[in-house]
Amino acid sequence: MSSPLRTEHLCKIYRRQEGLRDLTLEVPEGSVYALLGPNGAGKTTAMKTLLNIHKPTSGRAVVLGVDSRVLGADQLAQIGYVSENQQMPGWMTVGYFLSYCKEFYPTWRDSDLADLVKLYELPLDRKLNHLSRGMRVKAALASSLAYRPKLIILDEPFSGLDVLVREQLIESILERTPEATVFLSSHDLSEIESFASHVAYLNEGRLEFAEEMSSLSQRFREIEVTLEQPATMPSLLPDTWLNPEQSGVVVGFTDSHFESEKNRAEIQRVFPAVREVTTRVMPLRAIMVALAKSAKTAQGAR
Amino acid sequence: MMHLMLHIFKKDARRLRWAIALALLLQVAVAYVDATRNSAYPGMQEGWVTILLLVTWASLIALAVHEDSLVGDRQFWISRPYRWPMLLGAKLLFATAFVHAPSFLADAVILGARGFHPWEWIPHLLAKQLMLAAALTLPVMAMAAVLQNFAQLALTVVLIGAVIGNRVAFVADVFMSSWLAGLRVILLDGFLVAPFVLSVAIILLQFARRQTWRSRILGIVSVVVVVLLFSFVSPIFISRAQAALDPGDSRISIELGAMPAPGDLPDTFEPHPYREDNRWAELKLPLHIAGIPAGVRTYFMTTEFELTAPDGRRYKDQIEPHGLGGHWLLLRVRRALFDKIKNTNVELKVTAVALLFRRGETTTLPLESNRPVPLVGRCYSEVVEDKDRLGDGFGALRAVCESPAGFPLPPDIFLRQSGGTAIGPILTEYAPSLSPISRVQNSFSLRQEQFDSAAASKLSITPNIARGWQVVKVDLRNLHLSDYVY
Numbered sequence: 001m002s003s004p005l006r007t008e009h010l011c012k013i014y015r016r017q018e019g020l021r022d023l024t025l026e027v028p029e030g031s032v033y034a035l036l037g038p039n040g041a042g043k044t045t046a047m048k049t050l051l052n053i054h055k056p057t058s059g060r061a062v063v064l065g066v067d068s069r070v071l072g073a074d075q076l077a078q079i080g081y082v083s084e085n086q087q088m089p090g091w092m093t094v095g096y097f098l099s100y101c102k103e104f105y106p107t108w109r110d111s112d113l114a115d116l117v118k119l120y121e122l123p124l125d126r127k128l129n130h131l132s133r134g135m136r137v138k139a140a141l142a143s144s145l146a147y148r149p150k151l152i153i154l155d156e157p158f159s160g161l162d163v164l165v166r167e168q169l170i171e172s173i174l175e176r177t178p179e180a181t182v183f184l185s186s187h188d189l190s191e192i193e194s195f196a197s198h199v200a201y202l203n204e205g206r207l208e209f210a211e212e213m214s215s216l217s218q219r220f221r222e223i224e225v226t227l228e229q230p231a232t233m234p235s236l237l238p239d240t241w242l243n244p245e246q247s248g249v250v251v252g253f254t255d256s257h258f259e260s261e262k263n264r265a266e267i268q269r270v271f272p273a274v275r276e277v278t279t280r281v282m283p284l285r286a287i288m289v290a291l292a293k294s295a296k297t298a299q300g301a302r
Numbered sequence: 303m304m305h306l307m308l309h310i311f312k313k314d315a316r317r318l319r320w321a322i323a324l325a326l327l328l329q330v331a332v333a334y335v336d337a338t339r340n341s342a343y344p345g346m347q348e349g350w351v352t353i354l355l356l357v358t359w360a361s362l363i364a365l366a367v368h369e370d371s372l373v374g375d376r377q378f379w380i381s382r383p384y385r386w387p388m389l390l391g392a393k394l395l396f397a398t399a400f401v402h403a404p405s406f407l408a409d410a411v412i413l414g415a416r417g418f419h420p421w422e423w424i425p426h427l428l429a430k431q432l433m434l435a436a437a438l439t440l441p442v443m444a445m446a447a448v449l450q451n452f453a454q455l456a457l458t459v460v461l462i463g464a465v466i467g468n469r470v471a472f473v474a475d476v477f478m479s480s481w482l483a484g485l486r487v488i489l490l491d492g493f494l495v496a497p498f499v500l501s502v503a504i505i506l507l508q509f510a511r512r513q514t515w516r517s518r519i520l521g522i523v524s525v526v527v528v529v530l531l532f533s534f535v536s537p538i539f540i541s542r543a544q545a546a547l548d549p550g551d552s553r554i555s556i557e558l559g560a561m562p563a564p565g566d567l568p569d570t571f572e573p574h575p576y577r578e579d580n581r582w583a584e585l586k587l588p589l590h591i592a593g594i595p596a597g598v599r600t601y602f603m604t605t606e607f608e609l610t611a612p613d614g615r616r617y618k619d620q621i622e623p624h625g626l627g628g629h630w631l632l633l634r635v636r637r638a639l640f641d642k643i644k645n646t647n648v649e650l651k652v653t654a655v656a657l658l659f660r661r662g663e664t665t666t667l668p669l670e671s672n673r674p675v676p677l678v679g680r681c682y683s684e685v686v687e688d689k690d691r692l693g694d695g696f697g698a699l700r701a702v703c704e705s706p707a708g709f710p711l712p713p714d715i716f717l718r719q720s721g722g723t724a725i726g727p728i729l730t731e732y733a734p735s736l737s738p739i740s741r742v743q744n745s746f747s748l749r750q751e752q753f754d755s756a757a758a759s760k761l762s763i764t765p766n767i768a769r770g771w772q773v774v775k776v777d778l779r780n781l782h783l784s785d786y787v788y
Contacts, residue, residue, distance in 0.1 A: 053375045073383035081381035088378050091317060104383045140378075149547075163359045 004029055004051065004181045005150045009059035012205075019045035021205040022059070027183055027198070032174070034192040035185040037202035038292055039094075043185035044083070045159050046202070047155045050183075051081060071225055077105055080144030080180075082137065083155035090129030094122050094139050098146070103184060105147035111178065113146040119172055134165045141169060145176050152177060154184035158191050189285040201288070203295050213284075220287045221258040222280040225251045228273035238266050244296040254282070254290040303388045310384075310392035312432050314366045322364050322400050332736065333408035337415035338685065342702055343744030344735040352736050359401045360442045363630050364455050367446035368398045373514050374450060380512075390509040402431050406625075410736035416704055417672070418737055423706045423738075430738055432563040436494040440501035444524075447508040448517045462525055500524035519709045541603040541655035542773060550658040550770025551753050552595050558778050559588035559629060561785065583640035585633040585786045587650075587778075598654040598658050598769055601711065605654040606634060611643045635783070644784040652776040655664070657713050660763035669699070669759055677765035679705030684758050685748070699746040701727070701761055708740040715744045720758040 005027040011022040020042045027033045035043050048054045050061050052071035061068040064075045087098065096118075102108045102271075117124065120138035128136060137157055144152065152173065158166045168299035173182060174195060185244040186192050192199075223241075227249040237244055237253075251271065255263055258279075267277055282290070316321065332355050335348040344352065370389060374731065404471055407425050410420035420427070442455075449455045504524065508517040543609050594600055609617040665675045672682035683701040700714050709732075717725040725742035748756060 009499055050376055053383055063501070073385045076381060077383040083376070083381075085376055086378050086381075087376045100313055103306060103380065130766070143725075 003027055003062075003266060004017055004064055005062070005183055007031075007046075007050070007061045008061065010046070010049065010056050010061055011058040011236055012042075012049050012054060013057045018205050020049065020056075020157045023202075023205075023207050024059075025200055025207060025210045027181060029046075029181055030179060031197045032182040032192075032195055033184070034201070035112060035199040035202060036189065036192070036198050036288060037187065039187075040204075041185055041187075041206040043187075044085075044155055045082070045205070046187060047081075047153055047183075051076075051079070051153065073091045077107070077147070080147075080149035080152040082140045082144050082153075084137075084159050085155075086140060088136060090138065091127060093125055093127050094131070097128060097139060098124075098143055099142040099226040102146070106234035108131045108147045110130075110146075112144060112148065116142040116145060116172065116176070119168075123238075125201030134161050137161065137170065138165075141173070145173065148177055149180055149213075150181050152184075154182065156185055156187065157194045158186070159188060160296065162163045167249075169194055176271070176287065189288045193284040199284070201291060208291060208295070211227065216284070216287065217260055217281065220254065220290070221255045221263070222282050222286065222290075223253055223255050223263065223267075224278040225267055225274055226276040226278075227251065227271055228275050231273070234270055235271060241266075242290050254287075254294075256291075303385060306385075307388040307391040310370065310389060311395045314369050314392065314396050315400075317369055318362060318365055321358065321365060325355065325358045325362055326404055328358055333412055336735070336737045336739075337412045340682065340702060341456065341700065342741040344737070348735070350369050356438065357432040360438060360459070361452070363393075363439055363453060364401060364446040367393055367443055368452065371450065372508050372512050376717065379655070380781050386509045386741065389401075390505065393443065396444070397435075401439060403660045404436065406431055412738055413706060417674070418706055418739070423592040426706050427738060432749050433494060436498035436501075440505065440727050441497050444504040444508075444521065445765060446502040447505055448470075448514055448521055455637070464595045470673060496733050497648065500527065536651065538606040538655065543772070544603075544656050544657075545771035545773045548768075550656070550772045552598065552658055552770075552772055552774055553593040554600065554656055554774050555593050556652075556654070556774055556776045557590045558590075558781075559590035561588050582634045582638050583637050583644075583783075583787065585635060585783060587630045587631040587633070587781075587786050589631055589776075591629060594658075598660055600658055601767075602774075603655045603657055603771075604706045605631075605652060607653070607736045607750045609635065609639075609643075611639075612646050612648070615639075615643075615672045616672045623635050635665075640783065644787075645782070647780040649783050650776075652778070654774045654776070656774055657711065657773060658769040659766045660769055661714070662760050662767050664764040666676065667761045669756055669761065670683070675713070675763050675765070677705065677767060678703050678763060679707070681713075681715075681761070681763055682738050683761055697748045697756075699748055699756065701746070701763075702741055703744075704741045706739055709742050710768045712744075713766060714764040717746045718750065718760050718764045720755065725752075736782040 003026045007023050007025050008285045010020055010023040020120070023042075023046060031229065035046060037043050045054065050063055050068055051203065052068050055069060063071055063076060066072075066075050089100075090098065098113060102110075102113070116122075120135075120142055122135070122139055122142060123131075126135075128139060131139065141157070153172075158169060160170070170191075184196075196213055198210070198212050199216055201208040209216075223270050230249055233251065239256055240257040242253065242254040242256055246252075260279075263279075264277070267274060310550065328351055331351050332348065335345075335351065339345070339348065366395055370384070370393075371377050380520045406427055413420045413423055415425075424541060445455055445458055449458060500520070501524070502522050506516050507513060507520060591600070607619060611617075617635060619634070633650075662677045665673075665678075667673055667675070667681060667683070670681050670685065672680065681701065681703040685701055686700055687699050701711075701717075703713055703715070710730075712730060715727060717727075719725070728747050729743075729745040731743045731745070732741070754758075
């Protein structure tokens, strides 16, 4: 199986509001694929549509080789899903919850669960309702990793958790299920930067881009151009320059398709008298901020 | 899949153990009171406990469904490998285990305690559970399946109750003699078939597809269908249905008889409640009834009539069962209409449904004994002082007959004194309840000397054996209504 998760022109419309627009992406097997975007971008809608919790309005999604519309128990037994807003059976103790889940999974491993319980320091006799949010996420994760799922779908699982807990959970996912494909959503870029292999950016239900992390880092650069003398910013700039700003003789922008030679040529064409050009590698967080800002500006212009 | 169904069932049972315990406790209380009751009336306590039991059952079923709620997109179970048949199976198993099985067992125990062998009445007990499923379990499951929480469900029940409540009361009134007596008619005319079928459709759609809005629309359509259905169902419709199901072997015909002289009117003529009401005119038409086979008697159930005035105006109404008593047809017509047409020639079309019956062998019982009576069930009596209910009498005798099969027609019961005098009951009563046993109660008022010599008196009980039904139509022309004023 080349891709455990694929969408083709996936659309989801809630009454009159578009949740997803023409989403096409392919998640490679074994990858850690991060779906990023601001709140309300359609990440949760995408995940719930993949899991057949919602039906797509048009287009389709193929999950573990099956159309998401007919995704059933056989596929769900190979998928681990944890969401930040999942309603857990709060009356259950952690121990009862885990033993309850166990019966549904033929591949469940008690030894894996014992390790996870120990690692997460889960109090088996406490009710889920009485746990902190972090502990509840740990219990949900333990119940979703103990059967070694082929596909792990995580919907903002770490939001609100402290850094140490987050790191612990991420490590445990990657260590316990090395062969699994992980598809996770987040609006907190720093939490996925360290381990995501692929990244897609969703904005207002539309996919802005989807690519490997390494190529994304190479593609984006923060450029600062110092001019010889003050000049008016030309109205027509290259499309790949995002968020251009000018302060005296200094012009700054984000190049979203950075290639050294091409970038230099474009700068010389736009600004004839350039004293200095500074190019900086951007962390993922800065890239996302630039993208979000650019989208907002474009929206304002419309 | 079976073990996963049991797994979910055990989870629900664990979660709702206190509610289950409450339902079982109430069931035991209802069964105990019912099994020890020597009256047709359930009494205040049994009434409240029964209502509480019904509410607890409904709550239990709804809570079990909401344990794995089908509405919403955040429940933890919807991303787990559940199969819908096992989930539905678990919920049905829950309702069977904690509502129907205890109810069935309690009914069997009540029958045993009242002197009936439960094994002989298994079909009746199962039929009652079927009705309970159609009237309570499945509609509640359907509502819980399309509503998000218990508060929404309670509100919906109140709303639906307000819409169809009066029709439900009507149905209860029609069949108050027994849970089971009208089962076939109920199944025929859709009182419970409609809720049963529609509930099953909603449950299947929602469990299989979780298409909440479609299921809700189907639910609203169901309520509308049930309301419309109930609106079309009238007492005459039910009687006609009974006649169609169980036609009697006779050719009864009715014609207008000769009006007797004023002094020849029977003095047993019962006063009619409308007689004192100036808005209505009471009419009394003598009838000549022919075609009744020898040894067969008739009891006219609800009658429908249509009056056509010379100018074509029509007036249609239904009459309570006592409207066609003996050989008289009693009609009530609006005074305003009557005044306009009383001296004209009108046409009167009457449709009546006759229950044909034969009297069985009379059984004589000593007072304050409890014995089986063939073709009736079991009967017993007790002498009680009950001046408040029975008026002037010094005391009272209460004779109760019980039968799991119900009483399409109650038996005739008389108190025969040592001198041979027969006293008829002053009150014959039924009361609806959840009981698997139908009871008919006859009360006799006793004067001082009758009360003192009660030990020497006996009860004579004669069953009335139904022989089928017949729809009788009468078309009377050129009637001069003022000749028949009551």
